Amino acid sequence: MANGISKATSLPAISVGFAISILVATWVAGGRFEGMERADSQAMVEIEDIRDRQRKYIGQQGSLTLQIEELQDLVTALEREIALLKVRLEIENNE
Secondary structure (H helix, E strand, O other), rough: OOOOOOOOOOOHHHHHHHHHHHHHHHHHHHHHHHHHHHHHHHHHHHHHHHHHHHHOOOOOOOOOHHHHHHHHHHHHHHHHHHHOOOOOOOHHHHO
């Protein structure tokens, strides 16, 4: 005789065990997704913070950009003065 399903088999126990494993897996997956969602929202806050800092310091009107422009203007003025002093020295040495 073939081994058929009878009342003596453990099929209901397997179904209950399978259902419990599905519930546990769903609970674990939900916890992981919740953790991922928290990590994503934290990353978004950090990205916003970086963007704000970049705008404050580096953008066209950022403080670092403005300071660099001021320093470039000062260097240009110093180069001009040095060139004038060199010309004066050459003139004085030739006289």
